[in-house]
Amino acid sequence: MAVDGFEPSPQELVITLLGSYVHPRETRRIWSGGLVALLAELGFSDGAARIALARLARRDLLQRHRAGRHVHYSLTARTVALLADGDRRIFSLGRREIPAGTWTVLWQNIPEIRRQARERLVRRLRFLGFGPYTDGTWIAPHDREAEVLALLADLDVTEYAGLFLGRPSGGLDVRRFAGRAWDLDELSARYDAFVDEFGGHKPGELDDPGAFGVRTRLVHTFRAFPALDPELPADLVPAPRRRAAAVELFHDLYTALAPAAQRHFDKAVQL
Numbered sequence: 001m002a003v004d005g006f007e008p009s010p011q012e013l014v015i016t017l018l019g020s021y022v023h024p025r026e027t028r029r030i031w032s033g034g035l036v037a038l039l040a041e042l043g044f045s046d047g048a049a050r051i052a053l054a055r056l057a058r059r060d061l062l063q064r065h066r067a068g069r070h071v072h073y074s075l076t077a078r079t080v081a082l083l084a085d086g087d088r089r090i091f092s093l094g095r096r097e098i099p100a101g102t103w104t105v106l107w108q109n110i111p112e113i114r115r116q117a118r119e120r121l122v123r124r125l126r127f128l129g130f131g132p133y134t135d136g137t138w139i140a141p142h143d144r145e146a147e148v149l150a151l152l153a154d155l156d157v158t159e160y161a162g163l164f165l166g167r168p169s170g171g172l173d174v175r176r177f178a179g180r181a182w183d184l185d186e187l188s189a190r191y192d193a194f195v196d197e198f199g200g201h202k203p204g205e206l207d208d209p210g211a212f213g214v215r216t217r218l219v220h221t222f223r224a225f226p227a228l229d230p231e232l233p234a235d236l237v238p239a240p241r242r243r244a245a246a247v248e249l250f251h252d253l254y255t256a257l258a259p260a261a262q263r264h265f266d267k268a269v270q271l
Contacts, residue, residue: 008220010044010052015061016220018075019083026080029065029072034269042216070271081088089127089226094247096137100233102143105164108136110157117155124151126227131181136217139181139234174236187228188240194221195245203256208267215253222250 008016017038022028032053039049053073056062061082062073075083106125110118128147128158145165152158168174178184198221201214229243 010039010048011056013039013042013044013216013220014052014056015079015083016216016223017265018079018132019086019223020216020219021070021262022075025075025083027074029074030269031271032071033271035073038212038265038268039166041213052252059108086127086226089129090223091251092242093226093229093231094239097234098142098231100236101167102165103134103167104130104140104142104144105166106138106140106148107162107164108138108157110160114157114160115252117157121157122150122156123227129226129230131178131230135179141230141236168236174232178230178232178237182228182230184237184240188242190228190244191240195242195249197221198249198253199245201253203253206257206260207263208260211257212264215257215261218250218253218257218260222246225243248266 009238014035017035018025018030028108032050035053036046036049039052044052053062057064057073057142060076061079062078065074108118108121109119125138125140125148128140128144128151129142130144132142133139143165145163148163149158152161152163168177175184198214198218203211206214225246229240232239
């Protein structure tokens, strides 16, 4: 299933489902057959769905529970923490203007034998609004010191990294400089596509399965923006033209579709 040119994997969609519909996150158990059925609605085969669940369990993102012939999953502590962090980024994106201030520069040289940690670091840096400026050097237009230090410690790679805080020179063409780390034209086009795709939906005209499908695509598409949008200070670089419209649309539809979509999810995952 492709959404605006973004083709998610079943593992990614499972994470979207867990973050959007599993409450309370710390204690709820979800029937695996229901998750497989929901992923089928979203375009994935039973085999692909079951492989995705097994891989998430191996990555310590899901805990498997067997009761007779039935298998349920619960969220691990790691997943609960990751989803909480994701919520903060997703639901705060574009909600306030951040003035020019301190920037963060990270240099890392994690060796190949720690490749998995390096890959996890890169994924989290992108979600924190960092962009790659040169090989091994990442920049963010905000003070991310606390988050990065915690991330380096969690991955046990502090010894392979250096962290600097500072401000760009007043004579710097910030947009041109930032364009080396982020594709700002592509970002603007993605916001345009988001508004065009989801702007025509009327929640009152959708049944429960329809609301679930639209809301899941909505969340899954929007959750990519924190990794794409550095939220450059507007007094240095103008915001993407339709970011505000996309943010408002996301929050409005996310809330309006929630009751019907949640009913459909709950019905599917309960034996």
